[in-house]
Amino acid sequence: MRAERRPRPGTYFFVNLGCPKNLVDAECVAGRLEAFGWRQASSREKASLVVVTTCAFITSAVEESVMEILEAGGGKREGQTLAVLGCLVSREGEVLEKLLPEVDLFLDVQEMAALPEKLQAIDAARRRGAPKRRPAGARGRSGRRLFTPRHIAYLKIADGCSNRCSYCLIPSIRGDLRSRSSNEILAEARSLRSGGVRELVVVAQDTSAWGFERGDKECLYDLLEAIADAAHFEWVRLMYLHPAHVDLSRLASVVKRGAVIPYLDVPIQHASDRILRAMERPYSKGDLERLFEELRSRIDDLVLRTTVMVGFPGETDEEFRELVDFIEEVSFDHVGVFSYSPEKGTKAFSLKRRVPERVAEERKDELLTIQLDISHERLGARLGSEIEVLVDSAAGDEGRPHPDVEWEGRFYGQAYDVDGITYLKGGPARPGELVRARVIEAEPYDLVARIVPKP
Numbered sequence: 187m188r189a190e191r192r193p194r195p196g197t198y199f200f201v202n203l204g205c206p207k208n209l210v211d212a213e214c215v216a217g218r219l220e221a222f223g224w225r226q227a228s229s230r231e232k233a234s235l236v237v238v239t240t241c242a243f244i245t246s247a248v249e250e251s252v253m254e255i256l257e258a259g260g261g262k263r264e265g266q267t268l269a270v271l272g273c274l275v276s277r278e279g280e281v282l283e284k285l286l287p288e289v290d291l292f293l294d295v296q297e298m299a300a301l302p303e304k305l306q307a308i309d310a311a312r313r314r315g316a317p318k319r320r321p322a323g324a325r326g327r328s329g330r331r332l333f334t335p336r337h338i339a340y341l342k343i344a345d346g347c348s349n350r351c352s353y354c355l356i357p358s359i360r361g362d363l364r365s366r367s368s369n370e371i372l373a374e375a376r377s378l379r380s381g382g383v384r385e386l387v388v389v390a391q392d393t394s395a396w397g398f399e400r401g402d403k404e405c406l407y408d409l410l411e412a413i414a415d416a417a418h419f420e421w422v423r424l425m426y427l428h429p430a431h432v433d434l435s436r437l438a439s440v441v442k443r444g445a446v447i448p449y450l451d452v453p454i455q456h457a458s459d460r461i462l463r464a465m466e467r468p469y470s471k472g473d474l475e476r477l478f479e480e481l482r483s484r485i486d487d488l489v490l491r492t493t494v495m496v497g498f499p500g501e502t503d504e505e506f507r508e509l510v511d512f513i514e515e516v517s518f519d520h521v522g523v524f525s526y527s528p529e530k531g532t533k534a535f536s537l538k539r540r541v542p543e544r545v546a547e548e549r550k551d552e553l554l555t556i557q558l559d560i561s562h563e564r565l566g567a568r569l570g571s572e573i574e575v576l577v578d579s580a581a582g583d584e585g586r587p588h589p590d591v592e593w594e595g596r597f598y599g600q601a602y603d604v605d606g607i608t609y610l611k612g613g614p615a616r617p618g619e620l621v622r623a624r625v626i627e628a629e630p631y632d633l634v635a636r637i638v639p640k641p
Contacts, residue, residue, distance in 0.1 A: 195219070195222055195223040195224040195225075195302075195305075196224065196225075196233075196234030196235060197224065197225050197226065197227035197232065197233045197234050197235065198216065198219055198224050198225070198226060198227060198233055198234070198235040198236075198237060199226070199227045199229065199230045199232070199233035199235070199236050199237070200212055200216060200237045200238075200239065200333065201230070201236070201237070201238045201239070201254050201258060202239050202333060203238070203239060203240055203241045203247070203250060203251055203254060204239070204240065204241030204243070204247065204272070204273065205241065205243075205389075206340045206342075206387065206389050206425070207340075207342055207345070207389055207390070207391065208239055208240075208241060208272060208273065209239075209333060209334075209340060210330075210340050210341075210342040210389070211239065211271075211272065211295070211298055211342075212237070212239040212271075212272075212333065213330040213331055213332055213333055214298075214299060214330050215237070215239075215271065215298050215299060215301050216237075216330070216331035216333070217329040217330040217331045218299060218301065218302050218329075219235075219301065219302055219331075220329070220331055221302075221329060222302040222306075224302070226331065230258065230261065231261070231263075233266070234265065234266060234267065235266070235267045235269065235305070236258050236262070236266060236267070236268050236269070237269045237270075237271060237301070238251070238254050238255050238258055238268070238269070238270050238271070239271045239272045239298075240254075240255075240270060240271065240272040240273055240274035240275065241272070241273055241274065242272075242273040242274040242276070242277040242278070242355070242359060243273070243354075243355065243356065244524075244527035244529060245527045245528075245529065246527065248274060248277075248278070251274045252274075255268075255270055255282075255286060255289065256286075259286065259288035259289065260288075262288060267290045267291070267305065267308070268288060268289050268290050268291075269289070269290060269291040269292075269293065269301060269304075269305075270282065270286070270289050270291070270292050270293075271292075271293045271294075271295075271298045271301070272293075272294070272295055272298065273295060273359050273360070275292045275293060275294040275295075276294040276295050276296075276359045276360070277355065277358075277359055279292055279294055290308060291304055291305070291308060295359065295360055329377075332383075334602065334603075335578055335579065335602075335617060335618070336381070336382050336383070336617075336618065337382060337383060337384045337385060337576070337578075337617065337618030338383065338384075338385045338387070338578075338602050339378045339383040339385075339386060339387070340386075340387045340388075340389050341371065341374060341375060341378065341386050341387065341388050341389065342366075342389050342390060343365065343366055343371055343388060343389070343390050343393065343396050343406075343409065344363055344364060344365040344366060344390040344391070344392075344393075344395070344396050345360055345361075345363075345364050345366075345390070345391070346360045346361040346362050346363050346364045346391060347360065347362070347363055347391035347392055347395075348362045348363040348392075348395070348398070348399060349392055349395075349428065350466055350533075351455075351465055351466055351467060352464065352465050352466045352532060352533035352534040352537075353465060353495070353498065353526065353527075353529070353532055353533075353534040354532060355529050355531055355532060356391055358531055360391065362399065363391070363392065363395055363398060363399045364399070365395075365396050365397050365398070365399060365400060365402075368404060368408075368409055368412060371409065371413070372412055372413065372416050372417075375413050375416060375417040375419075376416055376417050378417070379417040379418065379419060382618065383419065384419060384420045384421065384576065384618055384620070385419065385420065385421040385422075385423065385576060385602070386413070386417070386419045386421070386422045386423070387422075387423045387425060387601070387602070388410070388413075388422060388423065388424055388425065388446075389425045389426055390426060391426065392426060392428045392431065393406065393424060393425060393426045393427055393428075394406055394426075394427045394428050394431035394432055395428060395431050396409060397409075398431075405433070405436070407433065407436035407437065407439070407440050410422065410424075410440045410445045410446055411440060411443070411445050413445070414440075414443070414444070414445035414446075420576070420620060421447050421576065421598060422445060422446045422447065423446065423447055423449055423598075423601060424446050424449070424450055424451065425451040425601070426451060426453065427450060427451060427452045427453075428452075428453075429452055429453075429454055429467075429469050429473065429474060429477055430467070430468045430469045430473075432452070432477060434477065434480050434481070434484070437450075437481070438480075438481070438484040438485055441485050441488075442484075442485070447598040448485050448486065448487055448488045448489060448598065449488075449489045449491070449598055449599055449601065450481065450488065450489075450490055450491070451491040451492070451493075451601070452477075452478075452490065452491070452492055453492055453493035453494075453522075454474055454492050454493070454494060455467055455493065455494055455495050456494060456495060456498065456505075456509055457471045457474060457494075457508055457509045457511075457512035457513075458471065458501075458505040458508045458509060459471055460500075460505065461498055461500075461501055461505055464498065464499070464500065464534070464537070465495075465498065465534070466533070471508070471512065474512070474516075475512075475515075475516075478490065478516045489519045489520075489598070489599035490516070490518045490519050490520075491518065491519060491520040491521070491522070491601070491604075491605070492516075492518050492520075492521055492522070493521070493522040493523075493524065494509060494513070494521060494522070494523055494524070494553070495523075495524050495525070495526055496509070496523060496524075496525055496526070496546055496549040496550050496553060497525045497526040497541040497543075497545065497546025497547075497549060497550070498526045498534070498541070499526070499528075499534060499537035499538065499539055499540050499541065500537065500538075500539040500541075501526075501541050501549075506549050509553070510552070510553060510556060513553065513556065513557065513560070514556065514560065517560055517563075517564065518557070518560065519560075519561060519564050519599060519605075520557075520561065520601075520604075520605050521553070521554075521557045521560075521561075523550050523553050523554050523557070524550070525543070525546040525547060525549075525550050526541070526546060528540070558630050558631075559630075561606075561630055561631055562628065562629070562630040562631075565606075565628040565629070565630075565631070565632075565633055566628040568625045568628060568633065569625050569626075569627075569628055570624070570625060571624070571625055572622055572623065572624050572625075572638060573597040573608070573622075573623055573624075573625060573633075573635065574597060574598070574620055574621070574622060574623075575595040575596065575597050575608050575610060575620070575621050575622075575623050575635060576595050576596055576597075576618075576619075576620055577593050577594075577595040577610065577615045577616060577617050577618065577619045577620075577621060578593075578594050578595050578596065578602070578617060579593070579594050579617055580592065580593060580594070580617075581593055581594050581609065581610075582594070588609070588611070588634060590611055591609040591610065591611055591634070592610060592611060592612065592613055592615070593609070593610035593613065593615050593637075594607050594608070594609060594610070595607070595608050595610055595621075596608050597633065605631070606629070606631035606632040606633070607631075607632045607633075608623070608632065608633040608634075608635055609632060609633070609634045609635070610623055610635055610636070610637055611626075611634070611635070611636045611637065612636050612637035612639075613637055615637060621637050621638075622637070622638040622640075623635035623636060623637050623638055624636050624638055
């Protein structure tokens, strides 16, 4: 009897939503698909498999994910498979299966890596005329297909979160903190470096908590030094440092050594002691003042990013003003501002004295306007100076501040796809190259610089 021939895999296309941690998960899944013989398609229309990786942190992210699924489902052609993966499936999987019959496969965050095996089972069931089923599949990491420019990569050192912030669903979606082993992390770092990555962005839900759940003597700063010794990236960038978990001396030491660049992302959420307690963030405004004062005094030319939330239940005008004063006092280079989103299943959901949505949005707009001026002032201080710029791409036709801009890149104070851009005039240059450039113009979030010819 002839053995049944395994179907030849086709082409895939990913629609990626959410944070860089989600993106890493998607890259790992795509890498496993390619290990099974799948190939990346140039567009959704040309793919035999469309994958939507979803975000479910707040209501607006849920809505965006659903809209992308509906768009993919509406454009689904005959024979095309639609798979929906990630956080939204973990949060609302049963509901989604009932509401979205056009989706062929739903996989939560724990099942994502098994996508190739699940697709094989679906194909076999279709050929037998059997109903869809969910067989168990292999899990774990394989190679990655980077969805970033090839010279930039995120390195996720842990998953889940053991903090219990009162507004956050991440622990219920992704579970408690689970740190990857240093050996596994270093092996991936070496692989990324040998593949041409020049900027490594270290991420986790709480990057500074790496290893906490194991009680290891080895901490984040030991890991960063090991990465610097093992892989020799030009830039290593730190994102998502929890203020309560930062070791000032060790952090300043790894920056001064050059193991990481002097750019730190430290989300504070608020600056009112009462609001911080209600959020269950274990620090005070005084702790934050000391932290940022010490960081600025110990690290030369430090660029600081933070994230804050306005409109948390019970936030008064005075408490909002306290947050505004703190942002102005610290003078952050970059600030992300979000309005509170009431999420069922969080402790904050049951809190009374909800701030009207209109008021929260007004506060958000005011804070963003204030930060615009701060960012402009801080970038303006770089006028006339020479900076090192990592070239990301040739300049697109849209959004050019000047017609003779040829390249788009970033100096170390601009994180990819998060902060602003440095537009470059002159050349020659190429993506992935570090060039010297003189700043000739400062916009509120962007710089314009002219490449300095090599001697």
